[in-house]
Amino acid sequence: MPFTATYSQYLYIGASAPNASTTYTNDAPTVTSSTLSDTEDGTDDGDIAPGQLIDWSASGGDVQVVGTTASGDPVVLAVGAGSYFVLSNSPFPPGGTPMGFTASTYTMCFAAGTGIAVPGGEVPVEALSIGDLVLTAEGAAVPVKWIGRQTKHSLFSGAMSKLVRIRAGALGDGLPHADLTVTGDHGMVLDGLVINASALVNDDSIDWVPSSELPETFTVYHVETEDHDVILANGAPSETFIDYRDRRAFDNFGEYLDLYGCERIIPEMAHPRISSARQLPAELRARLALELSPCKGAICA
Template sequence: MSVPTNPQQTKPSFMGTDTPGRLDVEFTMESPDFLPGGGPEHMIIGLDPIPDSIVPCFAAGTLIAGPEGERRVEDLAIGDPVTTADGRSVAVKWIGRTTVSPRFRPAERLDPVRIRAGAFGDGVPACDLMVTADHGMVLDGMVINAGALVNGTSVQRIDWRCLGDSLTYYHVETEAHDVIQANGAAAETYVDYVARTSFDNFAEYLALYGQETAVAELAMPRISAARLVPEALRARLAAGDRQTA
C-alpha cells in the first residue's frame, strides 16, 4: 500500500514511542477515497528501526579469562573478576547486551568477523573467536578493529544469512578501558565512543549508576582501516593465514 504524497491529501505527524528507535507516523487523510472502500481518515504506521547500530561486542560463547579460569561472556555478572592482558584482576562493572536480527543487513563495518584459531600466532586465539567488525583487538601495541584484519581465510567476515533468526552480542565494561583475554586473544573492554544506549539493557546501567560516565581510552593508537595496518603485521597475518588454511 502506498500513501499519497500530495500535501493536499495527507498531513503526516510524528510521534515518539516507549520503544527505543521506533517511530510512529500518523497520516490524516483529507481525501481517503484512494483506498478500497474509502479507507480510514486516519492511519498510523509504525516504523521499526533497521538494526544498523550494533556496537562493538563479543558473540555469545566467547571465553573470557578470569583468576579462576575462563567463563563464557554471557555467564559473567557484575562484580566478577576478569584478568587483564598484563595479569591484573579487575571487576566487571557492567555487561552490555544486544540482540539483533539479520533480516535487515547492517552496514558492512558492523559485520560479524570470525578470527580463526591461531590467526594471530601459535594458539592465539585458542579457538575461533567471533566479534563485530568494529571491536578492537590488541596487537603490537595497537587497538585494531577486527574488520581491518580481514584477510579472507584466517580472519573472515561472516554472511549474516548463516546466523539464524537472531544473534546476541555482549560487551564487558570494567572501570577503565582495558585489555582482556577473549578465547586467549587480547581484546578491548568497553569504551564509550559508542553510547551505552545502544544496548538492550541500558536501563539496567542507569538503575545501577544513575547516569552514563566517560571511560578514559587506552593510550594506544587505534586502527580502523585495513590500509593503515602496518606492513609487518599484515605479513605476519598472511603467514598465519597459510598455517590455518
C-alpha cells in the first residue's frame, strides 16, 4: 500500500526553480484538499528524494518533489506546466516571506517517549519544560533552555531526519537501557566521539525504522541547554541541540524568538564528530558489529 499525504491547500510560487532566497508569493492559495501518493518512483516506501516523481491528485501530469520549506511543507514541480507549488495544512505566510527552501531536511532530534535523565529519575522528552533540570553525563544538573518540537511527515523526511532505532544494550554496558529512537543526524557520544546515529547503523541491533512502521505524521524533539552538553537518553550519552540553523524548522520557532529575541550560535563541544561509518575507529566498528560492506539500509555511509 503506497504512502499518502493529504494537504488542505497549495500555493503557486512561480515558474523558476526555488532556492534559498525564494519567498512566498502574494497569490491566493487554492484551498482544496489534495493528496500526494508515493507511486511513481519505483517503490512505495514513503521515501521521496528531490527529483523523484510523485502522484499529486491536483495535477493530471508528471509531478516531481523538489524539496521542502523551513516548516517541512513539500515543494513540487508540475513538470509539463513548469510550475512550482508548495502544499500545506497551515496558513501560508505573507507574500515576500522567505520560504527557507532546502532540497532535503536535516534535524537532530529525539523521538517521543525517550527518557531524559533528571535529578531523581527520568522524564519523557516531550514532558520536559523550559527551566527543568536535566543531568549531564558528568552528573551536573543544568536547566533546559528550550524544547524544540517538529512535526515530521514520513513521506517527506530527508534521509538524515529518518529515525534510527538503537536497541537496548546495543552500545555496550547495557546501554541504552531501553530501545532508543533518534534522527539520523543526532549525535551519540561514545569513546570521546560525537557520532551521528546514521553512522552506527549495523542493520541488526541498530537499524533504520522502516517507513511502514511510522504513522503519516510524527513529532520529534530537541533539548537545548546553555552549552552543547552530553545528556543521558534512555541512559545513553547523547548530545543536546547544536545546529542553530535548523531551529527555524521547528513548529515552535516563534516561541524561541518570543523568549530570546534572536537565534544564537552554540559553540560545539571539543569532541570530534563522526558522520560516516568509515570514519569510526576499527575497534568501535568491531564492538558494534558494524560491517562496511555490502552497503545496507537507507544510506551508504
